[in-house]
Amino acid sequence: MEKPDIPRLQLESFAHFNYKVPLLQVQHYPVNAAYFTIENRDNYPVIDYISPNRRQFYKIFHMTSGTGVLTIGLHQYEMGPGEIAFLHPDEIMSWQTTSQETGGHFCLIHPAYFGHDAAHVAQLFRQYPYFQPSQAVVQLTPEQSTTVNGYFEQMLKEERGPNDDKKQAILLHLQMLLLEAKRAGKQLAQVQVTEQFGHIYGFLSLLESAFQVKTPDDTIKIKTAAEFAGQLNVHPNYLNALVKNHTGKTLREHILDRLLYEAKSLLVQTDWDINTISYGLGFSGHAAFTSFFSKKAQVTPTAFRKNVAAPAHL
Known part of the structure; x- marks a missing residue:
């Protein structure tokens, strides 16, 4: 029997949400992404x-404009010039630009980038207070913004340069960047998101937690x-309309896209055979998995594995 407290909001009620529609393209990092990436917003809008x-x-990421x-x-x-953000791998995040252009830099650091020779930096990241959502x-x-921008410029120069010890230099600049931000210590005011946006985040969090293929x-x-709607205690039609309205895709499309992403990740980041990956992803066998993958990716799993380079290790 249907629960009496399940919301049945009309689509018109979504118009009061704080974002333009559709807004949020769900974006995963490339399955073969480098362990360290740094970019200038001038070249990477x-x-x-x-x-x-x-x-x-x-x-x-640091904003200069x-x-x-x-x-x-x-x-x-609500971010503006002279502000810096720290995002932890375990958190869902989103961004909406509210100006014509944005300037600054961003960098991505995979925990494996630190390696055994920089375990102290990895520990610093794990304990750094500003990687908390609040x-x-x-x-x-x-003055601090100018200094931080200089650290980003130096890291960008090193990453693009030929020096054999560039990783050591990058890690030193990263540590100085963290120190400068910690010295600033003035956290930007933040507000709680709406319940509707919380449902979108809740769905994506549950979807991610469903994909835990770590061993063969x-x-x-x-x-x-x-089932996802039930876990969030909302009606499936409501959740589907909400997610579709703000991401442009239905719940089913997100589920299939996430399944494809996991398949690509396993093909690139492991040496497991196709049968092992097929069963790990819940398919009845090699043929069913290949049919799904080929239809979604326009290439067979075997061909995809051969064509995509292994992850870059800097």
Whole structure:
């Protein structure tokens, strides 16, 4: 029997949400992404997107111009010039640009980048207070912002350069960047997100948690849209309309896209045979998996594995 407290909101009620529609393109990092990436916003313009957890990357970005709305978990920040954000791999985050252009830098750091020779830096990242959603954005003074921008420029120069010891230099600049932000210590005010946005985050979080294929013996059970809605205590039609309205895709499309992403990740990041991957992802066998993959990716799993380079290790 249907629960009496299940909301049955009309689509018109979504118009009161704080975002333009559709807004959030769900964006996963490439399955063969480098362990360290740094970019200047002049060459890599920001887009409106939402990034699920299990991104496997710390992200730090600093704004020198422009404005935007950053949402991390259930915390929302209105960011502008001279502010720096710290994003933990386990948190769902989204970004909406609210100006014509945004300037600055961002870097992505995979925990494996630190390696055994920089375990102390990995520990620093794990303990750094601003990788918490409620403290994730720091307001810098103009002088501090200039200093931080200089650290990003130096890291970008090193990463693009030929020096054999560039990783050591990058890690030193990263540590100085963290220290400068910690000295600033002025956290930007944040607000709680709306209940509707919380449902979107809740769905993506549950979807990510369903994909935990870490060993050849793991097998996932793909949940239906109704099962995800039940876990969030909302009606499937309501959740589907909400997610479709703000991401442009239905619950089923998100589920299939996430299944494809996991398949690509396993093909690139493991040496498991196709049968092992097929069963791990809940398919009845090699043929069923190949049919699904070929239809979605326009290439067979075997050909995809051969064509995509292994992850880059800097």
